[in-house]
Amino acid sequence: MKFGKTLTFVVLVSVVAGLSGLASVRAQEGVTLRYFMWDPEFEPTEQQMVDICSAELGINVELETMEPSEYWPRLQAMAAAGDLPDVFNMSSGYVDEWARDGLMLNIQEYVDRDIMPEAENYFVGLFDAARYPDKTEGDMYAFPFAFVETVLYYNVDAFDEAGLEYPSEDGWTWDEFLDAAQALTVDRDGDGEIDQYGFWFYGRYAHIESWIYQNNGRLLNADRTRFEPDENAIETLEFLNSLIHEYGVAPMPAEMEGIRQQDVFPLGLAAMWVDGSWNINNNRSQLADAEEPFSWALAPIPRGPHWEEDTAYGWADLMAISPYTEYADEAWDFIRCMTGPNRTVELTFPGKIPIYRPTAESEDWLELDQMPPNKGFLLEWARFTGPTSFTPGWGEWRGYVGGSGLEAYLNEVFNGNMELDEALSAAAEQANSVLERFYPEE
């Protein structure tokens, strides 16, 4: 009995001594932030940035990177446990859900104090992606570190070969686009199989919505609570469908099955393609290894018959602060450091536009010695960044991978297995059953 009491006493003393030792070590080492990032491919680059900012701020930062498939489940489990990393990457598509659930710190005061006095140095229009509950009036719950835009990629050599003028940066009409697509659709060996299509797309969000917004269309109703494509959106989808089934200038998605969708353009199977600026790197690497590399460039998305003003489909990638952090000030300073002048051109993400204007507008970032020669067009186009269809449950109703959602229904249309009105009606039923969970009928 006496031995037991002595043992308990010794254990307790050891624990207390250990804890106080830990505390003193921690105090000596200063603040340690945990930072989660979703892109392991760029871990070395991000680690360099972390090292720079840690040294500048006199804090420790532990960087952890993981694939998005692991990133979100883990982050959500940590949120449930009230143990989020101090700083973490956030998608524009999840801002509303996470802000609503109180899982991101409101950083509006920090932004007002430190960023707005030098607003000219930032693409402030992109800040709206981080606002909640209203996308123009709401407070910011995360800070953008970069953003992306969807653009029209075109094969310069194919245009030259066909004797066509390049797409105007002032904007092509659908008719002009269609004329070019027809001229660019080529069966070189006359075997009845098209060797180069004029254009390539499928039901993917980046391939579709860019066109809808340039035709002044919308997929959602005014308060963004229901899937209700308007007439302009339906007109856009009909036009896209006609490119495959009426004009034959684009392949059915099924024809390209088995090829990574982002490789169709650099493989020379299509002369034009609409997708995000993040594909610049893939184009470069694919064409560097190609037997017959070609020149390519960027242009705006063609304007539909109901176009009123240019509207670019783009969104920001963000950094958020945990509401549970003990070091909110330090976390904000870290975000400022990671998104400001310290992130020099060589530390930016290929195909993503840094939020800090002097870096984005520098000659180094424009990479004039590489394709595309008009990378600066992204900065021009960014001025027109407009709506997205991000809502709670977006991935479920929009369909982020091939098997489900609006994307899957549109693919059935483009593959000739379903009529457009039938597909939209089925997609609306499914999408609205998802949206109803977040915005119940009153």
Add this chain to the structure above:
Amino acid sequence: MKYKKITPYLFIAPMIGGLALFRIGPIIASFVISFTRWNVRTAPEFVGLGNYVEMANSDIFWLVLKNTLVFTALYVPGVIVVSLILAVILNQKLKGIAFFRGLYFMPYITSMVAVAMAWNWIFSTRFGVLNNVLKDMFGVSHPPAWLADRNYALLVLVIVTVWKTAGFYMMVFLAGLQSIPSHIYEAARIDGANRFQVFFKITLPMLSPVTFFVLVFSLINAFRTFEVTYAMTQGGPLHASTTLAYYIYRNAFEFNRMGFASALAYALMLLVGLITALNFGVRRRWVSQDIY
């Protein structure tokens, strides 16, 4: 004396503890979760039988269930026949036979991602080996878009899964074949039985306990099919190749619907349990009880 009573329990304690923590605990927890709406990030909300009602009213759920049953109905006989044929062919005393046994076992230990990449290329619509063979050698002008066609996508998954797993079941059958005493075959030959009679009257009945194991095991694995769907079709096109396990994964980890996913998981458990019970129920009718 007192310690002697405790000792056995101490020995099994780690196993029981692990079982309780990592198996029984989650089974009970997911049952409770299936009565809630829970996005993982915030506190769960009790919805009673709401998830089960939604499941019963969901067209997608019934389609996914049908896919899973069709997959199972095609995969299980397929893998049993293929692996049994392989086992019979490789149950010979030939030089280098171990190499071939290893060769056929290789797909089973190969990463599903690598397997999916290879088969994606085979089934690729425009550049795939299969379609080019169909076009060039058989004159098929418009071969199917295997992975993008609702009529074929599930069949492709069955073929790939049979190819990947047949090596494992082949080994199981091989072990069964080698445990059949040779004197039974000798007696049959003396009685004048031909090869087919030997196979159907002796080999198959004597293998029935092993076949039963393969049947139960492959059935359970068929119902739990996930990897191949994830790696090759992501359930597409338009849910045509979505299997129940993959649908559970998507709801739990992509759509953050833990409650609904848990209800689906219980549907799957019920289904697997029923089929397995049925198998054990009819076991006596066709599985040899002879000990040789």
